[in-house]
Amino acid sequence: MVDELKLTILLKQSTHHLAIQEHIGNWLHRAQLSDEEFKASHYERAFKHIVFSSLIPIEKDGIYQQGRAYVLTIRSPLRDTLQRLKLCMQQCREDEHFQLVTSEIQRPKRMTHITEMLAITPVIVTVNRKPWLHENSVEQLLQQLHNNAVKKLLSLEPETQVEEGNHFIQGIRVENKKPIGLHYKGRKLLGNKLKLFINDDPQSQRLAQTVFASGLGEKGSSIGAGFCLAKYLV
Incomplete structure (x- = not known):
């Protein structure tokens, strides 16, 4: 199950697209401090199961423009999380970068079978505490993405049995030639736009649905990394 806020x-200040994700994350986190449950879990090393998009429409020159209206999508497999976040945003309607105009929770079209996934925000993957780069092996990338997906699924469904060695990704393509650096706490986190081809078996489909809802890779709740679109069979 997945819902979207x-x-x-x-937008109150013109902002480069590589910096906007951090500003969005800071606004969301500041708003969450009005909710005791969010506040208590803020520093816990646990999956938040929230991921957010870039602002839509995307600006061709890479600069989001002051005074323009944009749509932000926040996605989660936990409807209660989005309902509470919606209330938080209504109490923290603006900061130095954004002003909230409207908010609505929607349920996207049900996906019965995912065939492909495209990350529209960079996917961040670390291997031995370093970002995965083009010169690293694709096998490392696949393994880290799979491991992350399994951990997210088990945090949602602890009783689920996951068979080892059965990766949910059949194939992968890196869409960018150079890594993309997203601003985060005074540095840049390097990520990549990825296209995934998903296996057909039930376990692979469940893992794909999990990362669609919770984000692919790392830093989904902090800077919206790994927000994906999905292609699926009806």
Whole structure:
């Protein structure tokens, strides 16, 4: 199950697209401090099961423009999380970068069978505490993405049995020639736009649905990394 919180926002400062994700994350986290459950879990090393998109429409020159309205999508497999977040955003309607105009929770079309996934925000994967780069092996990338997906699924469904050695990704393609650096706490986190081809078996489908809802890779709740679109069979 997956739900989306759609926010229409007014941008108060023109901002580069590589910096906007951090500003969005900071606004969301600041708003969450009004909720005791969010506040208590803020520093816990646990999956938040929230991932957010870039602002839509995307600007061709890479600069989001002051005074323009954009749509932000926040996705989660936990409807209660989005309902509480919606209330938080209504109490923290603006900061120095954004002003909230409208908010609405929607349920996207049900996906019965995912065939492909495309990350529209960079996917961040670390191997031995370093970012995965083009010169690293694809096998490492696949393994880290799979391991992360399994951990997210088990955090949602602890009783689920996951067969080892059965990766949910059949194939992968890196869409960018150079790593993409997203601003985060005074540094840049390097990530990549990825296209995934998903295996057909039930376990692979469940893992694909999990990362669609919770984000692919790392830093989904912090800077919206790994927000994906999915292609599926009806």
